[in-house]
Amino acid sequence: MSKNTGVVEDLRYIRHGAGLTHPETPERLVAIYEMLDNPDMAWKWTGIDARHATRGELERVHRPSFVDFIAQTAGKSMTILDPDTVATAETYDTARLAAGGFMNAIDSVMSGETDNAFALVRPPGHHAQAATAAGFCIFNNIAVGARHALARWGLERILIADWDLHHGNGTQEAFYEESRVLYFSTHQSPGYPGTGGPEEMGKGPGLGYTLNVPLRPGADDALYVRVFRELLCPVARSFRPELILVSAGFDPYIGDPLGEMKVTPEGFACLTRVLLDLADEWCGGRLAMVLEGGYNVQGLTKCVRAVLLEMIGETRVTEETLIRMVGETGGQADRVIDRARERIEPFWPVF
Numbered sequence: 001m002s003k004n005t006g007v008v009e010d011l012r013y014i015r016h017g018a019g020l021t022h023p024e025t026p027e028r029l030v031a032i033y034e035m036l037d038n039p040d041m042a043w044k045w046t047g048i049d050a051r052h053a054t055r056g057e058l059e060r061v062h063r064p065s066f067v068d069f070i071a072q073t074a075g076k077s078m079t080i081l082d083p084d085t086v087a088t089a090e091t092y093d094t095a096r097l098a099a100g101g102f103m104n105a106i107d108s109v110m111s112g113e114t115d116n117a118f119a120l121v122r123p124p125g126h127h128a129q130a131a132t133a134a135g136f137c138i139f140n141n142i143a144v145g146a147r148h149a150l151a152r153w154g155l156e157r158i159l160i161a162d163w164d165l166h167h168g169n170g171t172q173e174a175f176y177e178e179s180r181v182l183y184f185s186t187h188q189s190p191g192y193p194g195t196g197g198p199e200e201m202g203k204g205p206g207l208g209y210t211l212n213v214p215l216r217p218g219a220d221d222a223l224y225v226r227v228f229r230e231l232l233c234p235v236a237r238s239f240r241p242e243l244i245l246v247s248a249g250f251d252p253y254i255g256d257p258l259g260e261m262k263v264t265p266e267g268f269a270c271l272t273r274v275l276l277d278l279a280d281e282w283c284g285g286r287l288a289m290v291l292e293g294g295y296n297v298q299g300l301t302k303c304v305r306a307v308l309l310e311m312i313g314e315t316r317v318t319e320e321t322l323i324r325m326v327g328e329t330g331g332q333a334d335r336v337i338d339r340a341r342e343r344i345e346p347f348w349p350v351f
């Protein structure tokens, strides 16, 4: 059955960082938008407008002084925010549009206007903390989006799955003491930003609601699929999410210049299917993705296409495919899964 999939696409997202030499280049979205406009894709999805996040919406996650700090970069040709992160004249505007575009994607899914949605925006967000821009991120789009969904739609249980190569330290921080948002991250370890150890599991009422599964370089489709199916799925079924949000970074792609993982476009389609099935099972299919990293422009475009086709229902990864894929993993994968289960079991006795 095909689904009505919403896509946030807006040429204003190209403006941030224009003219810089940086891996998080406007070309990433130029290539993705060309793919979307291709005759074989163009009619398959529904456009969702971008909008600016309001000050109040940003301040659910970020300190007012930090929003002021980013605002004063507007119109200046270059402001260095951290060794990896630069604001250009239009960055403040673009970053507000990124968070706002994702909130519109969430509203579209929550209202039933679309079944699921993908916000193809930049700058990315998951490293941005309450008072810090970092790792190419300005405002934390997914955290602002989750806060919005809690406030506007009165939700009580949101699952955030973060498959970006890097740990979403900003997102973890935003919900570390929160039981309404379950944050699940896979990431390459060791790697930037250095957080995301398995022992980081939340605090106070949020204890057990942050789950980190660091993976050694070289993790492939099969290992990722196993981690999602054998660790995330049982926990998610117990948590019973009302909405699933995804920090969709494509830097675990096999040809990414920043990573050493081996995930293929088909692998990302498999992860998408696992999450879509969870969403169908628990929350009427409601799932919204937001673009994070992914720096091999050609590979990124292939991965986004594979994920979108799965969301639309144009392709459908079957249970047989998932089982066959997982059957190929060896003893090292068993140890990764077993160790993570031991950590998670006291909080989620579901295995």
Ligand SMILES: [Zn+2]
Pocket: 164, 165, 166, 249, 251, 292, 293, 294
């Ligand atoms: Zn990343």
